[in-house]
Amino acid sequence: MCAAQLTRFPQTVTGVSERLSGFMAHLRHNGLPVTVTEYSQTLEALACINMCSANEVRLACKAVCAGRSDHYDQFDELFRAYWFNAGREKLSVVSSDQQRKKPSPSIFQPGIDNNRQPDSSRGTADETDSSAADDSSAHSGEGKLIATTTKNLEKIDLRELMTPESVQRAEKLAHQLAAAMRDRRSRRRRAANRGAMLDLRRVIRKSVSCGGEPLTLYKRHKPDRPVNIVALLDVSGSMTVYAKIFLSFLKGLVSHDQRTDAYLFHTSLVRVSDALRDNDTLRAVNRLSLMAQGFGGGTKIGTNLQQFNRQYAAQTVNGRSVVIILSDGYDTDPPEIISQALQRLKKRGCRIVWLNPLKGWKDYAPVAGGMAAALPYLDFFAAANTLESLAALEPHLQRL
Amino acid sequence: MSWKTLQSDLAEAGYIASAELAMALHLALTLERPLLLEGAAGVGKTEVAKMLALLQSTRLIRLQCYEGLDASTAIYEWNYQRQLLSVRAVAEKDLSTQEVEDQIFSERYLLKRPLLEAISQSQPPVLLIDEIDRADEEFEAYLLEILSDFQISIPELGTIDAVSKPMVILTSNGTRDLSDALRRRCLYSFVEYPDLSTELAILQKRLPHIDKLLAEQLVGFVQALRKEDLQKNPGIAEMLDWSAAVAGLGVANLSDDPVQLQATLVCLLKTQSDIAAIPVEVTQRLAGKLA
Numbered sequence: 001m002c003a004a005q006l007t008r009f010p011q012t013v014t015g016v017s018e019r020l021s022g023f024m025a026h027l028r029h030n031g032l033p034v035t036v037t038e039y040s041q042t043l044e045a046l047a048c049i050n051m052c053s054a055n056e057v058r059l060a061c062k063a064v065c066a067g068r069s070d071h072y073d074q075f076d077e078l079f080r081a082y083w084f085n086a087g088r089e090k091l092s093v094v095s096s097d098q099q100r101k102k103p104s105p106s107i108f109q110p111g112i113d114n115n116r117q118p119d120s121s122r123g124t125a126d127e128t129d130s131s132a133a134d135d136s137s138a139h140s141g142e143g144k145l146i147a148t149t150t151k152n153l154e155k156i157d158l159r160e161l162m163t164p165e166s167v168q169r170a171e172k173l174a175h176q177l178a179a180a181m182r183d184r185r186s187r188r189r190r191a192a193n194r195g196a197m198l199d200l201r202r203v204i205r206k207s208v209s210c211g212g213e214p215l216t217l218y219k220r221h222k223p224d225r226p227v228n229i230v231a232l233l234d235v236s237g238s239m240t241v242y243a244k245i246f247l248s249f250l251k252g253l254v255s256h257d258q259r260t261d262a263y264l265f266h267t268s269l270v271r272v273s274d275a276l277r278d279n280d281t282l283r284a285v286n287r288l289s290l291m292a293q294g295f296g297g298g299t300k301i302g303t304n305l306q307q308f309n310r311q312y313a314a315q316t317v318n319g320r321s322v323v324i325i326l327s328d329g330y331d332t333d334p335p336e337i338i339s340q341a342l343q344r345l346k347k348r349g350c351r352i353v354w355l356n357p358l359k360g361w362k363d364y365a366p367v368a369g370g371m372a373a374a375l376p377y378l379d380f381f382a383a384a385n386t387l388e389s390l391a392a393l394e395p396h397l398q399r400l
Numbered sequence: 401m402s403w404k405t406l407q408s409d410l411a412e413a414g415y416i417a418s419a420e421l422a423m424a425l426h427l428a429l430t431l432e433r434p435l436l437l438e439g440a441a442g443v444g445k446t447e448v449a450k451m452l453a454l455l456q457s458t459r460l461i462r463l464q465c466y467e468g469l470d471a472s473t474a475i476y477e478w479n480y481q482r483q484l485l486s487v488r489a490v491a492e493k494d495l496s497t498q499e500v501e502d503q504i505f506s507e508r509y510l511l512k513r514p515l516l517e518a519i520s521q522s523q524p525p526v527l528l529i530d531e532i533d534r535a536d537e538e539f540e541a542y543l544l545e546i547l548s549d550f551q552i553s554i555p556e557l558g559t560i561d562a563v564s565k566p567m568v569i570l571t572s573n574g575t576r577d578l579s580d581a582l583r584r585r586c587l588y589s590f591v592e593y594p595d596l597s598t599e600l601a602i603l604q605k606r607l608p609h610i611d612k613l614l615a616e617q618l619v620g621f622v623q624a625l626r627k628e629d630l631q632k633n634p635g636i637a638e639m640l641d642w643s644a645a646v647a648g649l650g651v652a653n654l655s656d657d658p659v660q661l662q663a664t665l666v667c668l669l670k671t672q673s674d675i676a677a678i679p680v681e682v683t684q685r686l687a688g689k690l691a
Binding site: 033035037038041044045048049050055056059060062063064066067068069072073194213214215216217274 | 402403419420423424426427428430431433438468470472480481484485488574580583584586587588589590631673
């Protein structure tokens with residue numbers, strides 16, 4: 001490192017190791033989990049490179065200290081901020097970019113979900129809906145701490161929150177619910193190549209040919225009987241306010257494993273499982289919100305269910321499936337169609353769960369024609385208007 | 401050996417590494433630490449290990465991870481049949497239980513799987529643990545002991561220390577988040593898709609007979625294609641396949657024959673929806689920009 005470029009050190013600090021420890025503190029302060037181990041490793045690493053080249057030092061520190069892709073992206077910025085006084089030499093050129101990514105401690109606060117922070121702060125800027133103003137105050141660090149607000153947010157009707165945190169929380173909830181539904185191990189045992197138990201019957205039978213020596217050990221295991229989840233989400237006009245949360249809920253369900261299937265519908269039905277398997281939650285949700293808006297118009301629950309029966313049900317729905325319908329039950333089709341479609345679906349032996357955001361409202365009764373017609377075919381009918389109510393589903397779904 | 405020499409050696413062997421990657425490799429070699437490589441599929445993570453083995457002219461031991469991979473497939477297993485037979489054979493002799501046990505639980509009765517094999521080589525091999533994110537967390541925990549101390553504990557036999565420290569490379573596609581404990585034991589590098597000039601260099605290294613103008617077009621097209629909204633972005637191997645295909649068909653300029661160009665895209669697009677997403681018009685738009 002050239003001494004001329006370093007200005008921020010007090011006179012007392014002299015050695016490389018002391019300066020480096022300051023840098024480590026700086027990284028730690030910005031959410032990189034560096035410890036004494038990394039510190040000593042960096043020192044070792046510096047010993048085997050040319051320490052006078054800032055670029056080589058950067059590369060070496062990066063390889064040792066950045067442990068995951070988002071830290072990897074952040075690292076160059078943090079490095080420059082520390083060793084070159086917040087990137088002063090380039091400030092004029094990239095000032096706007098710098099503002100956004102500038103590692104202020106409040107943005108990269110450790111403990112508030114470091115992994116997604118850069119993404120979510122960017123996502124907030126992109127959002128144009130009315131809640132954007134509230135979000136940005138929570139993110140800029142001057143306002144409240146995110147960790148303390150999540151608890152409150154859970155009780156607010158989902159319409160009122162579209163923050164990245166709640167989107168993530170919805171996804172996590174979906175993970176839990178999917179796991180609760182899916183964990184079904186059989187009580188039977190079946191022969192398998194690998195397994196915890198010996199298949200004694202076969203071992204003894206086969207040992208006869210070796211003169212009674214049990215030369216080959218055969219195994220048994222309890223086979224998994226996983227539950228297939230198929231989710232159908234209503235994204236019609238009346239549901240748009242919930243769309244984002246439910247979409248991320250859907251994403252949570254789908255990304256949990258490859259068998260889960262997800263569909264969107266209002267006037268027509270689209271399969272979105274693959275689009276939802278995008279690694280970036282916010283990007284997937286935003287993309288799908290756009291997709292959903294593109295259709296517009298009323299809701300044809302009955303017709304869509306019929307189409308689902310015709311086109312997809314044969315492949316995806318069987319006796320081990322749970323079909324989750326997320327809809328408010330306002331249908332422009334005559335109610336008979338819904339009941340017929342559900343009846344046909346039910347004959348496949350699946351269980352049908354209907355989550356209705358309206359059910360959480362005070363004095364709600366399922367009088368809407370479609371909803372009333374659907375009720376007899378449902379195994380479980382529940383509210384889904386707050387994250388809390390989604391979380392409360394777990395024990396019920398476990399029993400299904 | 402400095403990292404720059406390593407970078408140029410790799411380039412000589414046919415692998416163009418970014419400065420970040422070369423430095424990470426150099427440090428991994430000098431500090432004898434495992435290196436974790438992350439990045440999209442097809443950016444050449446696995447290839448790094450192969451090239452490294454080639455450069456060091458040493459063995460490449462590869463462990464392909466999958467769901468349900470367990471210790472007996474990855475580390476070691478007792479040769480049960482042999483043990484059984486030897487127990488029978490010594491039954492007539494008058495040996496104590498302790499002696500029999502010592503005999504059948506000795507190294508001769510141990511089947512070495514890749515990990516144990518890797519630490520018992522006299523010349524340090526390159527150990528490639530491919531797609532570690534596909535293995536389950538249980539296996540990740542097994543790995544920790546090997547990666548930090550280069551030793552394996554076998555309950556019946558005791559701890560086996562490494563004869564030589566293998567050069568360990570782990571790759572991950574990010575289908576599952578890896579544990580912090582594993583990350584902390586490794587150096588880390590994120591491998592990106594190469595930029596235009598790098599990819600051009602790769603193409604010219606691997607397929608030197610391709611005309612320079614065509615090579616520029618091919619790489620430019622693939623780079624533009626990666627910006628489209630695809631399910632599976634074409635990796636470097638796909639790019640090389642496609643280039644070989646196009647060159648093999650005797651095409652001199654991409655914009656010459658739209659039908660043929662469209663037909664060759666099967667080398668790049670690997671799902672039905674991706675093929676549907678890139679119709680002739682889009683291909684022409686992408687190809688047109690290059691001309």
